[in-house]
Amino acid sequence: MEETLKKYPWYWGDISREEAQELLSNTSDGTYLVRKAATAGDYTLTLRKGHRNRLIKIYHRNGKYGLAEPYTYDAVQDLIEYYSHCSLAEYNVQLDCTLDYPVDNQLTEVPTDDSHIYNELCKVNQEHKKKMSELEKLLDIQKVSSEKLQKLHETTTSVKACIKVFEEQMLLLTKTKSQAPADGIAGCQKNSLLLEERLQSFILTRDCLERAIQEKTFANRELITQVNAMKPEIKALDNKCEHFRSILEKNHHHVEKINGIWCITDEPVYGTMSDDEDIYAQVEEVRANAADAVIPHTETWTWYHNNMDRAIAVSVLTGQKTGTFLIRGKSELECALSAVNKAGSVVHCKIMKSADGYCFGGGYASYPTLLDLVLYYRENSLVKHNADMNCQLLFPAFLISSLPPN
Structure with missing residues (x-):
């Protein structure tokens, strides 16, 4: 216990009553320190209250500490911590204050000037x-x-x-x-x-x-x-x-x-x-x-599945954040984009393959590969192809390893 108490600024160890009185002279109410008592195992709490120094015995009985029975604290520091927040009035009605200002044992002298x-x-x-x-x-x-x-x-x-x-x-x-x-x-x-x-x-x-x-x-x-x-x-x-x-x-x-x-x-x-x-x-x-x-979209496995029906796509995407998407292969000339829009709904759009590449049809630009299409709509909204698809391709659905940095 002694070595542990030395770590606390309010513990002064084996000093005399007179030295403790001197340390607390002219200090504010709530100023305090703890020293060894004459009885082995016990301690004395010296507290400034009402412009006077009050001496309070801390008893040690059967492995527990306290100011009066029953003794309930496992250590002196636990008792001090408690009365730093709770008034000592519950121990003595005349001591209606808390332990506010420890006299620091690291000070070589207590300044008075x-x-x-x-x-x-x-x-x-x-x-x-x-x-x-x-x-x-x-x-x-x-x-x-x-x-x-x-x-x-x-x-x-x-x-x-x-x-x-x-x-x-x-x-x-x-x-x-x-x-x-x-x-x-x-x-x-x-x-x-x-x-x-x-x-x-x-x-x-x-x-x-x-x-x-x-x-x-x-x-x-x-x-x-x-x-x-x-x-x-x-x-x-x-x-x-x-x-x-x-x-x-x-x-x-x-x-x-x-x-x-x-x-x-x-x-x-x-x-x-x-x-x-x-x-x-x-x-x-x-x-x-x-x-x-490092754009995760460049790994096509994170968003492309060659053989997945629409129902499974909906199951995978339901509840995901806006912009989560996947592409399902349907045939050599056709695949389908499924994505979560701003309303949280899963919407779908057909992608056609031609000699010029991949496109949504209707005279829109073609992209040499599906990856090129995905990267473009990572930065641009799909709303012009489908009024309900008011989102970008932000989060590949199968990119489960898209985690915060370790």
């Missing part, structure tokens, strides 16, 4: 700015991490839905195969192999996603732990600032002058990130640029 107090306030304020900057940066990282984790969960849900659709189609195909005439069995077997190949691809992707979720969840918890660890440090600095401010105000210093410390410009501004500290922002920018440069 106003000029020294100003200097200490400046130092503490700059440290507070630095910690707040670190906390804000950490919170930003944690927010991005949480958003990516949420995206992983959403993508996994979509993959599982696709797996279910393909499993149902496999069962249906098995039933159809058993009832098919002899000349239709070969076609059923071919379709079965295609469905099985696609199903296994989805299953593999699901497994990868679930592993990624585990890793991201662990990393996110680590970030939350770091954030929570910083909050008590910042609160302690807040308390120090308020303590010094209170002393200066009681000594009749102008509030404007005290508040001016928060606008000091001749000290280093800790809130500004250096080039080295800005690595995280640079990494995010590189990822964004890479996402733009």
Whole structure:
């Protein structure tokens, strides 16, 4: 317990009652420290209240700590943390205050001269700015991490839905195969192999996603732990600032002058990130640029299926975001585009193949390959071909690996 307590600014260890009294003289109500008591295992909380120092015994009995029976705290720091937020009036009605201002054991001396107090306030304020900057940066990282984790969960849900659709189609195909005439069995077997190949691809992707979720969840918890660890440090600095401010105000210093410390410009501004500290922002920018440069549409397997009926296409696309699409092969001269429009509906459009390439018919331009057509309408709306198809080809339906960067 002793080694653990030494980490806390309010613990002064084996100092005398007189030394504790001196440390708290001329301080504000709510100022406190903890020291060893004469009884082994017990401690004394010295609290400033009503311009007087109050001595409160912290008892240690049967592995528990407390100010009075029943003793319920596992550690002294737990008791101090509790009364930092809750009034001591529940222990003694005359002590209606909380533990607000710890006397920092890192101070070699407690400043009493106003000029020294100003200097200490400046130092503490700059440290507070630095910690707040670190906390804000950490919170930003944690927010991005949480958003990516949420995206992983959403993508996994979509993959599982696709797996279910393909499993149902496999069962249906098995039933159809058993009832098919002899000349239709070969076609059923071919379709079965295609469905099985696609199903296994989805299953593999699901497994990868679930592993990624585990890793991201662990990393996110680590970030939350770091954030929570910083909050008590910042609160302690807040308390120090308020303590010094209170002393200066009681000594009749102008509030404007005290508040001016928060606008000091001749000290280093800790809130500004250096080039080295800005690595995280640079990494995010590189990822964004890479996402733009490496267009997933160039992999035709992410959006093309040679043998899929309309009902399966609707099942795959239903519930997906606007611009999710796939293309289904129907014959050597014809295929069909299915996409999710701005209303969330799945709409379809026929694509014809001619000697000039692929087009939607009606005199519109032809594209040498389906990929050329897809890339063009990745940037342009399809509404001129179909009034209901008011969208672009943004998200390949089979691109289940289109995940946020690890």
